[in-house]
Amino acid sequence: MKLTLPRWFAHRGGGSLAPENTLAGIRLAARLGYRAVEFDVMLSGDGTPVLIHDETLERTTNGVGRVCDMPDSELFALDAGHGERIPRLAEAAALCRQYGLLANVEIKPAGGFERQTAETVAHQARALWHGAEVMPLLSSFSLEAVEVARDLAPDLPRGLLFEQIPADWQQEMARLRAVTLHCNARHLDDDTLAALKDAAVPALCYTVNDPEQAKKLFERGVSSLFTDRLDLFASETSAYKGLHLDG
Numbered sequence: 001m002k003l004t005l006p007r008w009f010a011h012r013g014g015g016s017l018a019p020e021n022t023l024a025g026i027r028l029a030a031r032l033g034y035r036a037v038e039f040d041v042m043l044s045g046d047g048t049p050v051l052i053h054d055e056t057l058e059r060t061t062n063g064v065g066r067v068c069d070m071p072d073s074e075l076f077a078l079d080a081g082h083g084e085r086i087p088r089l090a091e092a093a094a095l096c097r098q099y100g101l102l103a104n105v106e107i108k109p110a111g112g113f114e115r116q117t118a119e120t121v122a123h124q125a126r127a128l129w130h131g132a133e134v135m136p137l138l139s140s141f142s143l144e145a146v147e148v149a150r151d152l153a154p155d156l157p158r159g160l161l162f163e164q165i166p167a168d169w170q171q172e173m174a175r176l177r178a179v180t181l182h183c184n185a186r187h188l189d190d191d192t193l194a195a196l197k198d199a200a201v202p203a204l205c206y207t208v209n210d211p212e213q214a215k216k217l218f219e220r221g222v223s224s225l226f227t228d229r230l231d232l233f234a235s236e237t238s239a240y241k242g243l244h245l246d247g
């Protein structure tokens with residue numbers, strides 16, 4: 001397993017400059033020089049993995065109802081903003097490979113679909129990135145989903161995702177053989193950060209849209225940040241070679 005972590009990840013596809021979790025967003029991130037992009041993946045009513053954040057369609061599309069109830073024929077006819085469609089994971093993967101972007105695939109199961117979502121994403125991710133130079137980083141708030149990814153796609157790097165890092169993070173990292181730890185920037189305390197550093201575990205923080213906050217987090221030793229404000233940090237994306245992990 002080899003993983004190079006860029007400093008900046010475009011959050012939810014393209015952040016706030018393009019409709020979130022769309023191919024237009026990923027293209028924009030690449031055009032602005034980003035080397036990594038995070039997006040959320042959930043199953044449609046037909047079990048197709050698609051890029052969307054919420055369990056319901058209302059906030060980001062002109063549709064109504066639950067993503068997990070929506071057949072593909074209706075889901076892919078929806079407008080996800082500026083005429084963009086909800087992308088399949090397969091389309092996002094192809095774009096990331098084309099641009100050489102590191103994809104952080106956040107497995108975002110609708111409640112009750114943890115295992116099924118992780119199984120589908122793990123299988124597809126293995127096939128979609130087969131032979132790729134840059135492998136995707138799979139992560140999830142659902143530890144069950146990460147466990148499934150570990151078992152079905154052991155060669156793909158995994159990250160644990162927490163709102164706030166729990167006391168037993170080290171056991172969970174070991175159990176799930178995860179290589180990165182992702183958390184909300186607001187809840188990362190210095191003691192935990194020091195322990196992460198001692199364990200050589202990179203900390204990745206979401207969601208940082210303020211340059212002062214970003215500067216402080218990097219000074220404190222955070223490895224990478226997720227941002228919606230692609231415009232603010234584009235100039236920092238190319239200067240830094242990235243943190244290389246080998247294991």
Ligand code: G3P
Pocket residue numbers: 011012038040053106139161182206226
């Ligand atoms: O994966 C990091 C971040 O995206 C987690 O929060 O709610 O934006 O998916 P959310």
Ligand code: MG
Pocket residue numbers: 012038039040106
């Ligand atoms: Mg996310």
